[in-house]
Amino acid sequence: MTPFQVGVSRDFLGADGRNLWGDIGLHALDEAGVRWSYLDRDTDELIAADLAGLDGVIFAAPAITRRTFDPAIPGPAVFARFGVGYDSVDLAACTAHDTAVTITPDGARRPVSTAALTLLLSVLHHVVVKDRMVRQDRWQEKTAWMGRGLTGRCVGLIGLGNTATDLVGLLRPFQVDVVAYDPYRTPESARECGVRLADLDPLLAQADAVIVMAALTPETRHLINARRLALMRPSAVLVNVARGPIVDETALAAALRSGRLAGAGLDVFETEPPAADNPLLGLDNTILSPHALSWTDEMATGNGDSAVRAVLDVLAGQAPRYVVNRDVLDRPGFQRRLAGLTAPR
Structure with a gap:
């Protein structure tokens, strides 16, 4: 042979x-x-x-x-x-x-969950805009960018698979309330992870931070659209470490620009790399990564x-x-x- x-x-x-x-x-x-x-x-x-x-x-x-x-x-x-x-x-x-x-879910599990936590904390603390302040001699502007702590907040997960389950463990020291939307998980299996399940719309309405960790399928394409973004609290942030097309970027940019949403962290985009005129690139309340944060x-x-x-x-x-x-x-x-x-x- x-x-x-x-x-x-x-x-x-x-x-x-x-x-x-x-x-x-x-x-x-x-x-x-x-x-x-x-x-x-x-x-x-x-x-x-x-x-x-x-x-x-x-x-x-x-x-x-x-x-x-x-x-x-x-x-x-x-x-x-x-x-x-x-x-x-x-x-x-x-x-x-x-x-x-x-x-390779076993290989990606911890790197992606760590990337999700990194992006979440960076958005909440305005890490990138504060870095620019120092480099551009804008020190006096720092009082306009108070961050938000994670401890005691509600974190919503879209998808409760292998990587999201690992993220739940990383979030435990922050004493957060974790709620997840995943039609393929049972309430019993979620409770074993310390998570409660909810339908998507109620999850969006109560979460201080929403992290997209679902697979891209015909059902999840533009799952997060203008109507659903409008359900989120103005103080909330959205993080996407899954696939770009799950989020309607045009609607997201509009929500961020109008103040309907406080911030977003994106490691993925609908088109990669994003076009030079993508409105997300010009917003201070976004933190962006070239699909490489877990690299x-x-x-x-x-x-x-x-x-x-x-x-x-x-x-x-x-x-x-x-x-x-x-x-x-x-x-x-x-x-x-x-x-x-x-x-x-």
Whole structure:
């Protein structure tokens, strides 16, 4: 049998040919005797020609679409996504071609929850505008920018998944009241985390800070729109560390500009990078990050180890832990692929 072959998407590489993330644990592939290399093209979409002969692919930015597959050429048995989002992956196409798609919630959990807390505190304390005051000799303006403490406040979470649950633990020292909107969680499971569930509109009306941590789906696109922003307290802040299109940016900018909302912290945008005329860029009551606030060595190690583990699980004939298109696991074609793969001797 031919050796197990793995491709790594080329967007990991910088201009100098080094991995932008540093050590992402690819040495574990070497130790397992797996042949791997970076893909030839740096592309926004992987197509079948990019993947010929590969059994697994570790990828970050490229989209996986129907063009990724050619019925005449067997595709990879696993696409291991370096991260937790998979809105750019056509799961139905992957399942139809007996390909598992995995994500890395174990690797992203603490880095993203820490980023959410960092952004929340930065917005409440006006960190960026106060930094500008010092650099621009505007020291006397500081009394116009009193911050707000977090202790004892109500924090609303949109989504109570893996990362949000970790954030709840980080928030405990602040003695906050945490309420969450998540139609997939039961009240009992939320209570085990120290969280109470609520419908979205009541949550928005009572929270001092709202943090978006849900996945982007057709149901969550523009979930936070003008009507819902109007429900929030004028003193409240909104933080988004999930996906930009969950929030209607035009409506958010209008609410911030008019004073209907006190502030916002965004690590993600509807279009990335945002256009130069995006009104959010000119507002002092926003703190913005280029979808990179959780870009840390901790994230690199965690996501990399998890993605590599998924590939090695497939090599060992086992279903990886974090498969998102779980229907594929029962397909005879995928089962045959697991049984037919082997490590090089």
